[in-house]
Amino acid sequence: MSEHTHNSDCVFCKIINGEIPSRKVYEDDKILVFHDINPSAPVHILCVTKIHIDSLNEVNSENISYVSHILEKIPEFAKSFGIDGGYRVVTNIGEDGGQSVKHLHFHVIGGKKLGYIG
Ligand code: AMP
Ligand code: ZN
Numbered sequence: 267m268s269e270h271t272h273n274s275d276c277v278f279c280k281i282i283n284g285e286i287p288s289r290k291v292y293e294d295d296k297i298l299v300f301h302d303i304n305p306s307a308p309v310h311i312l313c314v315t316k317i318h319i320d321s322l323n324e325v326n327s328e329n330i331s332y333v334s335h336i337l338e339k340i341p342e343f344a345k346s347f348g349i350d351g352g353y354r355v356v357t358n359i360g361e362d363g364g365q366s367v368k369h370l371h372f373h374v375i376g377g378k379k380l381g382y383i384g
Contacts, residue, residue: 273318278369296335308377309347319370349376
């Protein structure tokens, strides 16, 4: 099963449930935002859905509201960190995409000149 509210093997579900600490930025009923433990830029936060979704591949009409809520809020987070002039949003998918935590999350990265990827 690729989607349920809690996956006991998932590090981000454990963060959502308070079993693992995080440096929280924002929380509401649908999403949790916290600082990446291994930042790749001066600002590097992770936006996660509060239900377990493996990756963007598992997004559907039932769970899209969690994802769209993240996208709606990201500009606010960027503004609050003073990076709204330019930043990057990334979601890695699967092994070849470099996804190490199998719980859908969006990296918001900024605070320095970012190199081109593509
Ligand atoms: P990805 O490689 O796209 O799956 O991203 C996973 C991200 O989660 C990496 O940037 C890790 O540094 C980050 N990460 C892993 N464990 C934790 C944790 N306990 N608290 C905060 N960030 C974490
Ligand atoms: Zn999870």
